[in-house]
Amino acid sequence: MSSDRLRRRHATTRCFRLLCAAVAWAGIVILAVLLFHVTREGIRWLDLQFLTAFPSRFPEQAGIKSALWGTVWLITLTAGISIPVGVAAAIYLEEFSPRNRLSQLIEVNIGNLAGVPSIVYGILGLVLFVRFLALGRSVLAGSLTMTLLILPVIIIAAREALRAVPDSIRHAAFALGATRWQAVRAQVLPVALPGILTGVILALSRAIGETAPLVMIGALTYVAFVPEGPMDAFTALPIQIFNWASRPQEDFHQLAAAGIIVLLVTLLLMNATAVWIRQRAERTGR
Amino acid sequence: MAKSPLAGAGTRKSRTKEELIRFVLFLCAFLSILTTLSIIAILAWEAYSFFREVRVFDFLSGTRWTPLLEPRSFGVLPLVAGTLQIVIGASLIAIPVGLASAIYLAEFASAGVRRVLKPVLEILAGIPTVVYGYFALTFVTPLIAAIFPQTQIFNAASASIVVGIMVLPMTASLCDDALRAVPESLRQGAFALGATQFEVTLRVVLPAALSGVMASFVLAASRAIGETMAVTLAAGATPKMTLNPLQSIQTMTAYIVQVSLGDTPVGTVEYQTIFAVAALLFAITLSMNIIAHRVLARFREVYE
Amino acid sequence: MNTQTTSDAQISSVAQSRSVLDVIDVTIRYGTKPAIQNVSLSIPQHRITAIIGPSGCGKSTLLRAFNRMNDFIPNVGMEGRILYLGSDIYAREVDPVEVRRRIGMVFQKPNPFPKSILQNVAWGPSINGFTGNLEDRVEQSLRRAALWEEVSDRLHESALALSGGQQQRLCIARALAMEPDVILMDEPCSALDPVSTARIEDLMFELKERYTIVIVTHNMQQAARVSSLTAFLENGSLVEYGETDQVFTRPRNQRTEEYVTGRFG
Numbered sequence: 001m002s003s004d005r006l007r008r009r010h011a012t013t014r015c016f017r018l019l020c021a022a023v024a025w026a027g028i029v030i031l032a033v034l035l036f037h038v039t040r041e042g043i044r045w046l047d048l049q050f051l052t053a054f055p056s057r058f059p060e061q062a063g064i065k066s067a068l069w070g071t072v073w074l075i076t077l078t079a080g081i082s083i084p085v086g087v088a089a090a091i092y093l094e095e096f097s098p099r100n101r102l103s104q105l106i107e108v109n110i111g112n113l114a115g116v117p118s119i120v121y122g123i124l125g126l127v128l129f130v131r132f133l134a135l136g137r138s139v140l141a142g143s144l145t146m147t148l149l150i151l152p153v154i155i156i157a158a159r160e161a162l163r164a165v166p167d168s169i170r171h172a173a174f175a176l177g178a179t180r181w182q183a184v185r186a187q188v189l190p191v192a193l194p195g196i197l198t199g200v201i202l203a204l205s206r207a208i209g210e211t212a213p214l215v216m217i218g219a220l221t222y223v224a225f226v227p228e229g230p231m232d233a234f235t236a237l238p239i240q241i242f243n244w245a246s247r248p249q250e251d252f253h254q255l256a257a258a259g260i261i262v263l264l265v266t267l268l269l270m271n272a273t274a275v276w277i278r279q280r281a282e283r284t285g286r
Numbered sequence: 287m288a289k290s291p292l293a294g295a296g297t298r299k300s301r302t303k304e305e306l307i308r309f310v311l312f313l314c315a316f317l318s319i320l321t322t323l324s325i326i327a328i329l330a331w332e333a334y335s336f337f338r339e340v341r342v343f344d345f346l347s348g349t350r351w352t353p354l355l356e357p358r359s360f361g362v363l364p365l366v367a368g369t370l371q372i373v374i375g376a377s378l379i380a381i382p383v384g385l386a387s388a389i390y391l392a393e394f395a396s397a398g399v400r401r402v403l404k405p406v407l408e409i410l411a412g413i414p415t416v417v418y419g420y421f422a423l424t425f426v427t428p429l430i431a432a433i434f435p436q437t438q439i440f441n442a443a444s445a446s447i448v449v450g451i452m453v454l455p456m457t458a459s460l461c462d463d464a465l466r467a468v469p470e471s472l473r474q475g476a477f478a479l480g481a482t483q484f485e486v487t488l489r490v491v492l493p494a495a496l497s498g499v500m501a502s503f504v505l506a507a508s509r510a511i512g513e514t515m516a517v518t519l520a521a522g523a524t525p526k527m528t529l530n531p532l533q534s535i536q537t538m539t540a541y542i543v544q545v546s547l548g549d550t551p552v553g554t555v556e557y558q559t560i561f562a563v564a565a566l567l568f569a570i571t572l573s574m575n576i577i578a579h580r581v582l583a584r585f586r587e588v589y590e
Numbered sequence: 591m592n593t594q595t596t597s598d599a600q601i602s603s604v605a606q607s608r609s610v611l612d613v614i615d616v617t618i619r620y621g622t623k624p625a626i627q628n629v630s631l632s633i634p635q636h637r638i639t640a641i642i643g644p645s646g647c648g649k650s651t652l653l654r655a656f657n658r659m660n661d662f663i664p665n666v667g668m669e670g671r672i673l674y675l676g677s678d679i680y681a682r683e684v685d686p687v688e689v690r691r692r693i694g695m696v697f698q699k700p701n702p703f704p705k706s707i708l709q710n711v712a713w714g715p716s717i718n719g720f721t722g723n724l725e726d727r728v729e730q731s732l733r734r735a736a737l738w739e740e741v742s743d744r745l746h747e748s749a750l751a752l753s754g755g756q757q758q759r760l761c762i763a764r765a766l767a768m769e770p771d772v773i774l775m776d777e778p779c780s781a782l783d784p785v786s787t788a789r790i791e792d793l794m795f796e797l798k799e800r801y802t803i804v805i806v807t808h809n810m811q812q813a814a815r816v817s818s819l820t821a822f823l824e825n826g827s828l829v830e831y832g833e834t835d836q837v838f839t840r841p842r843n844q845r846t847e848e849y850v851t852g853r854f855g
Contacts, residue, residue: 013484020390023383024458028406030451034413037425085314092311099664108579110318115505115575116568117512119539120325123564126546127328148321155318168701172761175659176714176768177691179300181307186713187703202412209414212514212539216546238416238515245420245519253424260417267412291675292688301685 042257050258054224059251064259069226070234077143078207083200086154094162095184114152121149122216130217137218140230145213150203157199161192194281201274205267211238237263329568332561339555351525353559364525368535372517375446376510381503384457392465393487411455419519422448434532440522443531448516457506464498465491467589501581508574514539538567607634610772610802611656616670618651625651627826638794638803640817648826649806653774657693658686691718693772694765699781700757702749707741710749710760714768727767735763736793755786775805791816810850814838822846
């Protein structure tokens, strides 16, 4: 009788375990379905012409040249601004800041900024950069908006990487008469670099896929040229995808899918780079 | 006064340089405060202009949202209802699936399985929202329509499902953190009393991690509220108060996108609606995030 | 203004030679908890002074006060004064960086930078405005640390590839490259095997010709072997301070005798 109950209790555990496992593995199934669907829809359109043509009213002539170059411009500028500022902020918070109210406020604030909806950053960019600083609907305005959006992510990741550097290295540097900055620049930062890079790449891959803020600042959807400077108007890959996906015609949906394949391959390459950096650092670290 | 043996030759100069560097670094960190202040200032200023034309009460309690059509009406509730519908729908997916995945990861899965599943969740989390929007429109909606023929092309159900999938990784990973923060001694104590794994998980670990788990639900809901592109593409642009998930609705975020894509003249009251809606959106998500972070901070303190 | 303080009456006259560090009535607290209480002592030049005592007695805290490494621990408060050649190292106008350039430190666990052997030794001089021949300085420091023979052909290899004992000697070489006056050693052999320990003890003998050495150790045999002066600390208070021979063979204090004969600690 009591062993019957025990058996039932063990059966419950087994069922529960099976249920949880099934649900957890469902993530893989969803991912597979999504990738399969996108590939099936879009692969037909993915050719050299697609990559090298400007957008067009005629699906068979449409391409992503301007969107692709717009994204390259956008991400390069965003990286150029956000990496130094983000890493500097992380260094201040992790290595320099006194434990006072202001630092605590900054810390809490960064945590909250990371949770602000991206469209709100779009509004900030629209009013602050496009209008107030009169940068117009330029790549620069887009990059500054993206910078504000991903700064919290970069700062949080860089702080974690700095925190992982053992104190013994800092103390060794200080005992040699190094100032804070000398110790950080020459000894702490190089050790933390792989971790920082990984975080930066992940943050930038978020920026590549962000659409809402760019829609807000008015990144144009029909741009038949490649930006040549930071003040040029631009469009970007996710904007082009959004544009095609929101049209009723089936052909444009398939173009959107082809654009998505390009976007996802780019993201995959970036993530693979991040993983590679992380693994290489782990190997040489030992 | 004798010269101190500690007065180095370059001391003053290097100290000044150090202070300068420190100040520059501080400015970079302080930028985050400026960002928050700018967001608040801009939303407050523009919303203020809006509320000179429209009464706050009418905005918050009105049930008709037709700012771009005559007769104009500025009741935000339809947008809130639309948003709420998406959040509830998404939570129905993300909460059970996220929690169950987290339980599997934290309590059952081997290290090898974790090594596979965690990156998959990270990849799911890294897929851009516009991709989910496309997926909703071209895959999920036809699927729903095949089951319920009365489904509209744009509908809340489809958007809810993909938003649920989008916030799922975040829910799972935060719940996983919360469950793993529960000390091993608690589990072993329960096992020593003859409890099975199921009983340990449900009666001991989950209650101990409850506040952390709840906080992760709040964060996930806040993320769903702010989600923009998937709902813009899949949920439609018809602000209305309905309980039918198969109909077209509009969320706060989708409305903001709609106006910014259109040619509403800047400075008009119609245009300023986006700031009023954004202010509301910001206030809601910020308070949810602050509450969740408070709860999480207290939760971590308990187990440290 | 700091020049007359060496004649302060509180300083023990235990040392005949010139004193390099004078500790005057120092109390150190972590928060409100005192770790060091009213300690006064003088560290003489070109000698090895050992600080011994049971674990938790505050000996490392006292040692780290000598080059202001306690500055990095939050909530540490200090009263009293520590004079280096007559100057208060905690005076407001003194830059702690300047203190550490003259008073080097070797830590409990070897902590070389994850860089090449050469870079480890050369970094200190190069950030401190050294203008001479850096390679000569590196070689000289490695020779003085008795490491040159073992590493001269692989200066560009990672310091992390060295054995524990070699790493600790590299850390000593790194400190020597700064040409400090004083070297503080915080249980430098506690992570090492007996052979490496013996090498470092030999090294200390050679180094005291040029440098003043203060070593914290929990190993009484080591203190007896290497030091000429010994300070015994218990519960943050200085119990006894004198010539090592005297402290170990004819201790004046009952507690010291009990400790050095191994009855507690």
